[in-house]
Amino acid sequence: MKSIRNFLKRIDESRMIIQKGSLDGIDVDCIVYLNEELEKNLQDDALLQLVNVARLPHIVKRSIAMPDIHSGYGFPIGGVAAFDFENGIISPGGVGYDINCGIRCLLTDITVYDLKDKIKDLLTRIFLDVPSGIGSDGRLKLSKNDLKRIVRKGALWAVENGYGFEENLERIESGGFIPESDFASLSEKSIDRGLNQQGTLGSGNHFLELDYVSEIFDENLASSFGLFKNQVAIMLHTGSRGFGHQVCSDYVDRFTSYNLKEKIILPDRQLVYASFKSVYGKDYYHAMNCAANYAFCNREIISFFIKKSFEKFYKTDKIGIRLLYDVAHNIAKVEEHTLDGKTKKLIVHRKGATRSFPKGHKDLTGLLKKTGQPVLIPGDMVSGNYIMVGGEKSLYESFGSTAHGAGRLLSRNQSQKVAKRKDVIKEIEKSGVFVLSQSRRTILEEIPEAYKDIENVVETVKNAGLSYPVVKLLPIGVIKG
DNA sequence: ATGTGC
Numbered sequence: 001m002k003s004i005r006n007f008l009k010r011i012d013e014s015r016m017i018i019q020k021g022s023l024d025g026i027d028v029d030c031i032v033y034l035n036e037e038l039e040k041n042l043q044d045d046a047l048l049q050l051v052n053v054a055r056l057p058h059i060v061k062r063s064i065a066m067p068d069i070h071s072g073y074g075f076p077i078g079g080v081a082a083f084d085f086e087n088g089i090i091s092p093g094g095v096g097y098d099i100n101c102g103i104r105c106l107l108t109d110i111t112v113y114d115l116k117d118k119i120k121d122l123l124t125r126i127f128l129d130v131p132s133g134i135g136s137d138g139r140l141k142l143s144k145n146d147l148k149r150i151v152r153k154g155a156l157w158a159v160e161n162g163y164g165f166e167e168n169l170e171r172i173e174s175g176g177f178i179p180e181s182d183f184a185s186l187s188e189k190s191i192d193r194g195l196n197q198q199g200t201l202g203s204g205n206h207f208l209e210l211d212y213v214s215e216i217f218d219e220n221l222a223s224s225f226g227l228f229k230n231q232v233a234i235m236l237h238t239g240s241r242g243f244g245h246q247v248c249s250d251y252v253d254r255f256t257s258y259n260l261k262e263k264i265i266l267p268d269r270q271l272v273y274a275s276f277k278s279v280y281g282k283d284y285y286h287a288m289n290c291a292a293n294y295a296f297c298n299r300e301i302i303s304f305f306i307k308k309s310f311e312k313f314y315k316t317d318k319i320g321i322r323l324l325y326d327v328a329h330n331i332a333k334v335e336e337h338t339l340d341g342k343t344k345k346l347i348v349h350r351k352g353a354t355r356s357f358p359k360g361h362k363d364l365t366g367l368l369k370k371t372g373q374p375v376l377i378p379g380d381m382v383s384g385n386y387i388m389v390g391g392e393k394s395l396y397e398s399f400g401s402t403a404h405g406a407g408r409l410l411s412r413n414q415s416q417k418v419a420k421r422k423d424v425i426k427e428i429e430k431s432g433v434f435v436l437s438q439s440r441r442t443i444l445e446e447i448p449e450a451y452k453d454i455e456n457v458v459e460t461v462k463n464a465g466l467s468y469p470v471v472k473l474l475p476i477g478v479i480k481g
Numbered sequence: 482a483t484g485t486g487c
Binding site: 073096097098099101134135193202203204205206239240241242244245246248249330412 | 482483484485
């Protein structure tokens with residue numbers, strides 16, 4: 001049998017295509033953004049997932065994957081797929097288990113020279129103040145009524161309850177909360193899991209990093225964003241914790257029995273879905289937004305803890321900690337996009353993909369309407385991270401989306417095997433990065449070698465016009481969950 | 482990702 005790989009053709013330096021009609025049940029193109037270097041890392045199973053997404057009903061225009069594509073649950077990680085609002089579908093696999101996993105970047109007024117010799121002490125201070133690790137409980141004890149308000153108000157709840165700052169809201173995607181949520185769509189089990197995990201980092205690839213601006217690519221945008229050379233910045237990567245995981249798990253189960261009952265034929269049993277306008281679809285959408293709001297709140301509360309840690313440590317409140325931006329990279333959103341010259345409402349699934357709206361976009365406000373949306377793309381814990389800006393072409397190419405990170409190269413098991421052969425912590429520290437974690441195993445799974453080269457990912461999305469580099473950040477201290 | 486897992 002001919003491998004699916006043989007149907008993949010290069011369009012240009014950054015794009016590859018499987019054309020519609022070339023495989024069974026494919027009425028839309030499959031596009032994957034890859035330079036020639038990253039093409040070598042493309043997994044066959046992830047490519048098959050991209051193709052299977054194209055087989056879902058009422059998919060619009062194309063099935064898309066970013067250069068950080070790798071295999072996920074049903075949909076590939078790095079995947080973007082939009083469905084028609086009137087007749088289309090929503091699928092939990094198109095969002096993933098960590099609903100509204102995302103990144104935020106905080107800026108400071110201090111430079112790397114003010115931090116270098118203190119990094120171990122400050123990072124330890126933060127490590128003590130921000131709960132991390134699998135199953136970790138938060139410092140907040142929430143009542144069921146608190147949770148009810150959190151899933152409705154997102155980051156606004158943190159602001160109203162003394163764990164956040166009002167000026168941050170306009171620097172969070174969607175203003176820090178999505179209105180279409182409904183507590184009634186949640187299971188008792190998810191509610192229980194949500195009660196004690198607010199304000200916690202979690203585990204796996206979630207992290208909290210102290211970085212500095214090492215390179216500036218766009219002086220004007222850097223200065224508009226308040227970025228300067230050698231400035232200390234904080235990158236935070238976390239999501240909706242066990243709460244969002246339970247929501248996804250609940251609805252994968254519900255959709256599975258529903259799809260069986262309706263005798264829906266799926267290209268992959270992990271691709272369960274429901275019509276967006278059906279009771280099932282609406283329930284999942286409302287529950288997913290509960291988890292999205294929970295995650296926006298989580299990142300705001302953790303940022304509050306980080307600010308306190310800095311102020312305690314430096315014994316001054318003049319650190320100038322402020323939010324640059326907070327993006328979601330695992331979410332489904334109702335958005336308007338232009339198709340064949342007409343504005344259409346779509347359900348855009350971004351699963352390991354970052355929104356990348358350019359300047360002038362109607363959903364952007366204030367300064368960001370003039371500059372475009374900041375896009376936060378983390379690499380591995382040594383190579384560093386990029387702050388980019390939304391590109392005009394993303395609207396035509398990828399429903400206003402770009403990559404979300406370096407993307408895994410090795411599976412967690414493979415990574416542990418490689419890492420066990422050497423003193424990984426020593427190697428990381430030799431590269432100038434101090435690392436703390438609740439679990440040695442997490443570090444073994446998260447070694448730099450486990451990830452693709454962030455430079456290739458950034459180059460690919462830049463050449464495709466999806467987003468453009470503004471600055472590069474290099475880590476000096478990392479907390480891994 | 483996850484009170485990791487048949």
